[in-house]
Structures are given as C-alpha cells and as structure tokens.
Amino acid sequence: MSTIITQDDIKHLEKISMIRLSDEERNTFTPQLTSILEYVEKLGEVDTKDVPETTQVTGIVNVLREDEVKPTFTQEQALANAPEQERGYFKIRGSLKNIAADA
C-alpha cells in the first residue's frame, strides 16, 4: 500500500491552495510529499478493525454560549497586523474577483 503523488496531484493542490509552482518546484515537492505520505502510512499498519471512528476525545458535548454581544477589537486593533489597509478595510493586491469558491 503505497501512495504515489503524481504531477497531477501537485497541480490539483496548487489550485486549491491558490499557489503556483514552477516545474522545478514541482519536481522537488513531488518526491517530498510522497515520502511524507509514506511515513504517515505507517499508521495503516495498525489494526483498527474494532476501533470506532474518533473525532473527539474529551467526551464533552453541548458547549454552548448564550447569545450575548461582548466588547470586541477596535478597528485599529483589527487592522494592527494588516500588511496594507485603506479606509478601515484590509487591502489585498491582485485580481480575486473570479476565483471565489462555491461556498
């Protein structure tokens, strides 16, 4: 059971991560990602036949909050780490208009 990462997988990852790699980078990352996945695949050797799928380990349920408004960041605090800002907005360079995911 081995996982082979192909160039197509890398291209798919580029797309959903919204980054662009050069051919050289692709050639570097393809074997790297393959070896990372092979390492993780070691887990596949463990027999989990009778182990239920687990996504929570605390056993806690129903952690709910009352619907109350509490003080929040000021605009200045919110924008403190923004690389660029304009009229109180975060400002991002580049054209993003047509790449919105179908959320």
Place this chain on the structure above:
Amino acid sequence: MSNAMNGKSLKMAEGHEKYDLIIGLEIHVEPKTNSKMFCSCSADFWEKEPNTQTCPVCLGLPGALPLVNKKAVELMIKTGLALHSEIRRKTKFDRKHYFYPDLPKGYQLSQYDEPICEGGYISVSGVDGSEKQIAITRIHMEEDVAKALHAKDATGEYTLIDYNKSGVPLFELVTEPVINSSDEAWEFAKKYQQILRYLGVSDADIEKGQMRCEPNISIQKKGTWKYENGEIIPTTDAPLLERVEVKNIGSIRFMKNAIDYEFNRLVELAEAGEEIRQQTRGWNPAKGKTEFQRYKETAQDYRYFPDPDIPPLEISEEMIDSIKKEVPELPDEKIWRYEKDFGISAYDAGILVEDKAKAEYVEQIFAAANNTTEIITDAVKFLNGIGASWSNNAGKSIVESSLQPKALIEVITLLHSGDITRNAASQLVEKLLNEGGNVSELVEKLGLKVLNDTGALEKFVDEAIAENPNAVADYKSGKMNAIGFLMGQVMRKSGGSAKPGDVQTLLKDKLSQL
C-alpha cells in the same frame, strides 16, 4: 402585449413541450441573533464602520476557540420543526476548506454529514393547481464570510475586506431537484421567507443580504430521465445535460426571471446542438439576463472533517419539545382553518395571513366577532375590499390604520341588525380606517342610522315628487327607470340613512296615487 413578448412566450411554450425544467434551490438565510455564530461579536453588521466588530475567532487568529451560539441552534430547530424536518439528535460541525480572503481561517465552519435538520417540505401550487410538496434535503448551520469589495486603481486590481460579516450565523437550506417551474421556485422562496418571518427567525430581507437564493437549473429532454433516491438519472443511453447554477440574485422576483431566462437559453443551446457545460452564472438585473462567471470543471475538493475544537451537540427531546411550543400557527394552517371554520376562500384567507402582524390583527377581529361566521364573512369583505384599497392608497398595512378590530365588528353588527345600510357601513369603515373613532358617535354625527321614522321618510318622498315633475311624468308615461332617479333623490335627502327597499315601496305607492 408586444410582438417581441408574444414571440418569447411562444418560444417558451415550445421549449416546455420538448424539455423538462429541473430546479433545485439553495437558500442561505441569516437568522436574527445578537451575536455571531462562534464568538460574541455583534451580528448586526449592516452599515457599520468596516472591521469594528471582530475578534480573534472571526478574524481566524491562531489559538482562537469557537463557541456555539445557543440561540442560533434553537432558531434552526424551530425552522426545521415548522418545515416538517427531522431534527438530528446528534449533530456536529465540520471544517470546509477553501482559500479566499473573505474566509480568514482557510475553512468555513459548516455541517457536512450531520446537519441539524434533515428532510421536510414546503407546499406550493403545482402546475395543475393542486398542492405540491417540495422536498427539502437538509438545512445546516454555517458561518457567513467577510464582505469583499473589488476595485482597481493605477497600480492594478485590489480587494478590500471588511470582517464584520465574518462569522455571522447562516442557515443553508437545500431542496431536492423537484422544482419544475419558475413559479414553483418563486412560491417556495416566498413561503420560506414568510415562514421565517412568522417564526421570528429572520427578517429575510434580501436587499440586506439576509436571504440569498441560488437555483441549480437543468433542462432534460422529456422521457430521458427520472428522479430516484434524490438524484436525476438517465433512462436512455444518452448522457444527461449539464446543469447551471445562478448566483448573486438580488430578489425572489429576479430568481424567477433568471430561471425563465436560463430555460430559454438552455433550450436554444440544446436545439442548436451546442454543448451545455456545467457552470456558474450571475444575474444582471439591469440587462435582465444571466452572465457567465466560471466553469465548474472538477468536483469541489473541500476536504471536510469534523472540527476538533467544537464538541458535538446532543439535542434533547426536552429542548425540542420546548421549542415546539414556540412554533406559532403558520400561514398554511391558518388558511386551512379559515376555510374549514368560516368558509373563507383560500384566496381571501391568503391575503388575510400574508404577514404575521396582519394575521394577528385579523385574529383580533375574529375574536371580537365571537367567531360568528356571518359576521366574519362580512368582516373579510370589508378587510379585503375597502381595507385592501385603503392599504394600496396609503402604502401601509391595514394594521397601521386607525380601524380598531372591535370597531369593525360594531359596524357589522349594526349592519346586520338593520340599524345602518351597507352603504352607510362602507362609509363608516372608510372613516374609521382614516380617523378611527367611536362607532355609535359617528353613526349619530353622520346621520347614518336607518330612517325608521315613516313620517320623515314620507316627507322626503313627497319633496322628491314635488321637485321632479319631469321624472314623475316619465314614470307615469311608462318609463319605469325613472323611479331610480327619484329613489336617488330620496336617498340623498335622507343622507343615505333610508333603506332602499322602504323608499321604493313608498315611492311606488305615492306615484300610483297621483
């Protein structure tokens, strides 16, 4: 109707003979909560200064811990109960991953395989006028994204982001692909909006983005497909035609227009033998057409997984029972009851219950009438007659008029006891709508009480005969219509308080003696 319109509807009719229209709806709604879904920032972002309602949670800062808004969950359960959905007893939140600057965490908190509400329906009028239940697949909870403004300057294109909206609770309702006309889609969305308002779950104001409708539209040649287990599957060897999703629709009316437009566009493509590719389009209201946005070539890869920071929810029977008690009688139930109890037509009843405030006003009127059918029948006539035209003219709901529920019933009681005429009752209702007031005082002041004094009536009749010799002569010469004119004269003298029947009898009597 213009020729162009004729041509268009003709084309549409031909299209419907050959193709079926298949629509599934996705409707997003922001419920009315004070705070956001997973943090205590205000959820009321409308027209607020940008980025003034944010915190580490909704800005996606490292280490921030989301906490579920109890009210939002309760409102969704309430909505599900009203729409006949199953409420899951065990539910959880999942991360839906995609990269976009309006989503600072890199994932949206949503629900993947355990939505709070499953199934349910809203009834609409089907093609043949009979009731059609539009099946709801699910309603799940998620969080809204930030507002992104796209602009351009000398240095190039850029985007401005306001995170006030980031993390606002959002319901996503998905229907089965069982809607087969733009009218059905329109009615479904209208009724969902009406129910949300009745429940007090959301104002569902589309202009404020509180409700967003996105139809998935496809056409298929008749006889080439069937709907089975929630899916549209081919029944011939030919592949099915791809579907189109329309986004950014600013009103329910526009959604109907967008569906009609797409139907025609898709039929034209299919008839021309051109390929229909799966795609997302936007609605341009100024041009009245949909515009291409992007192709959906690969299946979405959102890499959903359960959010490890949010413990799952276990919804108790107790919680569901207590929410059930808060679900009010809904429009469809009211219409059905009015029809059954008072013989009010579904059409009339529909007008009476169009919004909750009006329905409550109508209930007060019915209560004041002691639920007596005869009185209620007349009350409905006044409400949907004079009342409706008053609303149209005033541009206000009848609830905002000066007509008190009890006053309307007093007027009708006087009408039924024969103390005032129907004409006088209409005058009174008109007056009460505009100015309100005490009914018996108004009757007195306006002299609307029926003239039971035979002496006074006789005087008016004598006067009318004396003053109108021509009409009298006409009548005597056999023109029976002339009596109508004389009656009008007497009614005017009585200020509308004489009973037409009495006047006619007395007039005929007097004229025959001449």
